[in-house]
Amino acid sequence: MIEALLTLLGFELLGELLRSTLHLPVPGPVAGMLLLTAALVLRHRATGTPANPPAETALDRVSGVLLDHMGLLFVPAGAGIIAEGALLRQEWLPIIAALIGSTVLSLAVTGLVMHHIIRTQAEAAP
Amino acid sequence: MSHSLLALWTPLAPAPLLWLAVTLAAFILARRLQRAAGGTPLVNPVLFAIAIVAALLLTSGTPYKTYFAGAQFINFLLGPATVALAVPLARNLHHVLRTLRGTGLALLAGSLTSIISGISIVWALGGSHSMALSMAPKAVTTPIAMAVSQEIGGIPTLTAAFAIIGGIMAAMMRQHMLRKLNISDWRVHGLAAGVAGSGIAAAQVAPQSKLAAAFAALGIALNGVVTALLLPLLTLFWS
Numbered sequence: 001m002i003e004a005l006l007t008l009l010g011f012e013l014l015g016e017l018l019r020s021t022l023h024l025p026v027p028g029p030v031a032g033m034l035l036l037t038a039a040l041v042l043r044h045r046a047t048g049t050p051a052n053p054p055a056e057t058a059l060d061r062v063s064g065v066l067l068d069h070m071g072l073l074f075v076p077a078g079a080g081i082i083a084e085g086a087l088l089r090q091e092w093l094p095i096i097a098a099l100i101g102s103t104v105l106s107l108a109v110t111g112l113v114m115h116h117i118i119r120t121q122a123e124a125a126p
Numbered sequence: 127m128s129h130s131l132l133a134l135w136t137p138l139a140p141a142p143l144l145w146l147a148v149t150l151a152a153f154i155l156a157r158r159l160q161r162a163a164g165g166t167p168l169v170n171p172v173l174f175a176i177a178i179v180a181a182l183l184l185t186s187g188t189p190y191k192t193y194f195a196g197a198q199f200i201n202f203l204l205g206p207a208t209v210a211l212a213v214p215l216a217r218n219l220h221h222v223l224r225t226l227r228g229t230g231l232a233l234l235a236g237s238l239t240s241i242i243s244g245i246s247i248v249w250a251l252g253g254s255h256s257m258a259l260s261m262a263p264k265a266v267t268t269p270i271a272m273a274v275s276q277e278i279g280g281i282p283t284l285t286a287a288f289a290i291i292g293g294i295m296a297a298m299m300r301q302h303m304l305r306k307l308n309i310s311d312w313r314v315h316g317l318a319a320g321v322a323g324s325g326i327a328a329a330q331v332a333p334q335s336k337l338a339a340a341f342a343a344l345g346i347a348l349n350g351v352v353t354a355l356l357l358p359l360l361t362l363f364w365s
Contacts, residue, residue: 005206008206008209008210009205009206011209011212012205012206012208012209015209026354026355026358027208027270027273027274027276027277027354028205028273029204029205029206029208029209029269029270029273030208030270030273030350030351030354032205032208032209032212033208033209033210033211033212033215033347033350033351034212034351036209036212036213036216037212037215037216037219037347040212040213040216041216041219044216059213060213062210063210063211063212063213063214064213066203066206066207066210067207067210067211067214070207070268070325071153071171071172071175071325071326072149072150072153072172072175072200073200073201073203073204073207073269074172074176074204074268074286074289074290075149075152075153075172075175075176075179075197075200076149076193076194076197076198076200076201077201077204077268077272077282077283077286078172078175078176078283078286078287078290079149079176079179079180079183079190079193079197080190080194080282080283080286081176081180081283081284081286081287082180082183082184082190083190083283084281084283084284084287087257087281087284088284091248091253091254091257093251093252094247094248094249094250094251094252094253094257095248095253095257095261095288097247097248097251098243098244098247098248098251098253098261099261099264099288099291099292099295100295101243101247102239102240102243102244102247102261102264102265102292103240103265103292103295103296103299103322103323104299104303105239105240105243106236106239106240106243106265106296106321106322107236107296107299107300107303107304107318107319107322107323108303108307109232109235109236109239110232110233110235110236110239110317110318110321110322110345111232111303111304111307111309111314111315111317111318112307112309113228113231113232113235113236114225114228114229114231114232114311114313114314114317114318115307115309115311115314117227117228117231117232118225118228118311118313118314121227121228
């Protein structure tokens with residue numbers, strides 16, 4: 001479990017270091033996530049184990065705990081809304097319209113594009 | 127007597143420990159509320175916990191800075207949690223490779239739609255520049271959205287709120303909307319939930335289908351990466 005924690009923090013650190021030395025526009029944790037994904041895939045390739053091992057590793061468990069309780073982690077940042085009250089009152093219309101409009105469009109476009117490509121491929125190769 | 131009690135109490139009151147405990151308690155209470163309401167996505171525990179904490183801060187007149195001195199210990203975990211998304215991503219990579227073209231193009235289209243429509247709607251209705259930038263990454267999972275918002279000159283706390291509210295909206299509308307468009311493939315439902323509503327919408331689709339859950343996890347992780355790479359580049363041309 002400690003090893004798994006060290007893995008997550010280590011890759012976050014690696015991401016931050018990479019970002020500051022190469023001046024990447026990507027947030028450090030995102031760079032860390034990409035590096036860890038690559039490392040996991042490469043390790044599966046190197047050791048010849050399947051990419052989706054049936055056994056649960058310590059990293060699976062620690063990641064699972066973090067991802068299952070991710071909601072809690074948003075609360076401190078979300079409470080910061082109290083400092084932005086004036087801005088929210090002033091711009092409530094563009095905020096509400098953008099939240100609804102953008103979410104509807106994104107759901108529809110993602111769904112329609114994938115639906116059509118999958119269907120076309122299925123028809124081309126029966 | 128009362129004076130010495132006060133003297134003892136005062137240095138303890140702003141202690142970071144108090145607000146750390148309040149944050150945990152608020153989240154537990156919010157989760158119980160959702161369970162009592164039959165687990166409906168309308169009673170979102172994140173939203174209710176934030177509302178409880180915000181109400182306590184406002185009524186006690188506590189500045190956000192004082193609160194964050196304690197709550198930062200929870201906030202810090204967003205970093206490792208973001209890195210942890212690599213685990214489901216690596217595990218489900220074979221699903222992506224099998225539907226590479228469909229998943230990739232849908233993801234790119236959905237990601238760009240969300241960014242561009244978010245910025246344009248705020249801008250068209252007279253919102254400020256920083257508001258449009260705070261709205262742009264709102265479909266992405268909150269820790270990445272906040273980091274990207276900071277990167278491009280938005281207000282991360284606003285982005286966090288938008289990401290959470292946007293996620294709740296996607297969770298409420300996804301099933302109804304895609305059925306209306308005659309889409310019943312669980313892979314499509316999952317990906318759309320992940321791309322448009324990140325974690326909150328994914329949590330809503332997950333109990334309906336395992337396959338949908340895998341594609342939702344994929345949508346969250348890949349949309350986070352695509353947005354983190356694209357948005358700083360897009361905003362270079364718009365300033």
